[in-house]
Amino acid sequence: MTRILIKNGTVVTFKSVKQANVLINENTIEKIAPNIEENFDQVIDATGKLIFPGLVDVHVHFRDPGFTQKETVQTGSLAAAHGGYTTVCTMPNVKPVPNTPKLLKKMIDANMEKSVVKIRQIAPISVDRIKENLNDLEGLKKVGAIGFSNDGSGVQSTKLMLKAMEQVVKLKVPIAAHLEDESLMGSGVINDGQAARRLGLAGITELAETTQLARDLELARATGVHYHVCHISTKRSVQLVRQAKADGVHVTAEVTPHHLLLDDSMIKTDDPAFKMNPPLRSYEDRQALLVGLIDGTIDAIATDHAPHTVEDKEGSFETASFGISGLETALPLIYSSFVKTGILSLSQLVQIMSYNPAQIFKLDGAGQLQEGNAADIIIFDPNKKWKISNEFFESKGHNSPFIGRKVFGKVQCTIVNGKIVFGEESK
Ligand SMILES: NC(=O)N[C@@H](CC(=O)O)C(=O)O
Numbered sequence: 001m002t003r004i005l006i007k008n009g010t011v012v013t014f015k016s017v018k019q020a021n022v023l024i025n026e027n028t029i030e031k032i033a034p035n036i037e038e039n040f041d042q043v044i045d046a047t048g049k050l051i052f053p054g055l056v057d058v059h060v061h062f063r064d065p066g067f068t069q070k071e072t073v074q075t076g077s078l079a080a081a082h083g084g085y086t087t088v089c090t091m092p093n094v095k096p097v098p099n100t101p102k103l104l105k106k107m108i109d110a111n112m113e114k115s116v117v118k119i120r121q122i123a124p125i126s127v128d129r130i131k132e133n134l135n136d137l138e139g140l141k142k143v144g145a146i147g148f149s150n151d152g153s154g155v156q157s158t159k160l161m162l163k164a165m166e167q168v169v170k171l172k173v174p175i176a177a178h179l180e181d182e183s184l185m186g187s188g189v190i191n192d193g194q195a196a197r198r199l200g201l202a203g204i205t206e207l208a209e210t211t212q213l214a215r216d217l218e219l220a221r222a223t224g225v226h227y228h229v230c231h232i233s234t235k236r237s238v239q240l241v242r243q244a245k246a247d248g249v250h251v252t253a254e255v256t257p258h259h260l261l262l263d264d265s266m267i268k269t270d271d272p273a274f275k276m277n278p279p280l281r282s283y284e285d286r287q288a289l290l291v292g293l294i295d296g297t298i299d300a301i302a303t304d305h306a307p308h309t310v311e312d313k314e315g316s317f318e319t320a321s322f323g324i325s326g327l328e329t330a331l332p333l334i335y336s337s338f339v340k341t342g343i344l345s346l347s348q349l350v351q352i353m354s355y356n357p358a359q360i361f362k363l364d365g366a367g368q369l370q371e372g373n374a375a376d377i378i379i380f381d382p383n384k385k386w387k388i389s390n391e392f393f394e395s396k397g398h399n400s401p402f403i404g405r406k407v408f409g410k411v412q413c414t415i416v417n418g419k420i421v422f423g424e425e426s427k
Pocket residue numbers: 061093151152153178275276277278304306307322323324
């Protein structure tokens with residue numbers, strides 16, 4: 001029996017902020033109370049620290065199998081723990097693409113064996129994520145898929161998306177959309193805006209996202225499916241989601257920390273650390289994303305953790321890979337920019353980074369710090385001031401536009417199922 005007592009911290013849930021002690025018994029939260037007298041084997045002093053339910057990221061890329069030079073389940077999960085995430089949902093753009101229940105089951109088993117955090121798997125909608133024929137969605141759900149997405153590519157065919165939604169609605173899980181109309185995308189590598197013009201790079205029009213979103217919202221309305229928007233990036237997309245929600249369409253949306261904190265006015269040189277898909281949009285788009293997050297149009301923050309090797313991210317926007325490493329910097333960035341400044345409350349932070357993501361994908365028990373639940377908990381030191389550096393990353397991907405940025409707040413300890421997986425006390 002292992003009992004861990006976390007003493008003198010401030011417990012933050014999506015509803016409340018309270019001084020309390022937390023007693024963990026084996027893998028469960030036994031008690032949360034101002035004073036706890038029971039025996040324990042280990043004590044963690046959390047004086048001056050915040051205790052959050054473990055963060056939940058509904059959109060990460062672990063590259064395993066197929067691209068393990070970029071990330072493995074092991075390094076990705078260590079990065080998650082380091083960033084304060086106890087549950088992550090992995091996207092299926094790996095090799096082989098897990099098109100069949102057998103392949104997906106193999107991936108889920110490997111995830112379970114190699115990971116220090118909880119991994120939930122999203123399955124591909126169609127064969128190889130790009131073909132016109134649907135996968136066996138029911139079979140994929142049976143072996144553990146928590147949702148479906150062709151992330152990495154948009155669903156080009158309206159008919160395919162309609163057929164997918166008609167099946168997914170029966171399975172009662174979300175369909176998560178990467179929005180990208182390839183006929184409008186062309187050879188674009190950066191937002192079609194001021195940085196593209198300044199640097200002479202091919203632009204990506206916002207219409208590549210918004211036209212597909214408008215189409216999908218109509219299909220979602222018609223089918224009643226739970227439709228989830230991945231990495232929303234434009235002002236117009238926020239307006240479309242807001243209107244659809246008002247009209248009763250079952251839609252949720254996620255935004256990344258980078259789309260909230262960066263815009264294309266900040267891309268000063270041809271530096272692929274700033275290259276991702278969708279691209280960093282304009283200042284006005286960025287402000288609209290923040291407004292959408294605050295008013296509940298956008299439900300959650302997801303990192304879209306997209307690790308790459310140094311070689312993949314070298315050179316120019318024209319040739320480098322899309323994506324940034326996000327799991328380890330998300331919480332300090334969001335805390336520093338939005339909580340410390342009073343834009344979001346601590347409970348709102350837990351809501352958008354833990355509770356809501358768990359609700360979207362129905363991840364039972366995740367995102368809620370309460371007695372009887374699995375002990376997925378993090379301890380966060382809000383006063384620590386530090387600078388994000390290349391050496392900080394546990395991920396194989398050090399590709400981050402935030403390197404060099406000063407932030408407040410550091411994860412001190414991450415506990416998954418009652419086991420310390422990151423932090424001083426794990427020694
Ligand atoms: N976001 C990215 O820029 N890249 C992602 C793919 C994706 O999320 O669409 C990747 O897998 O590298």
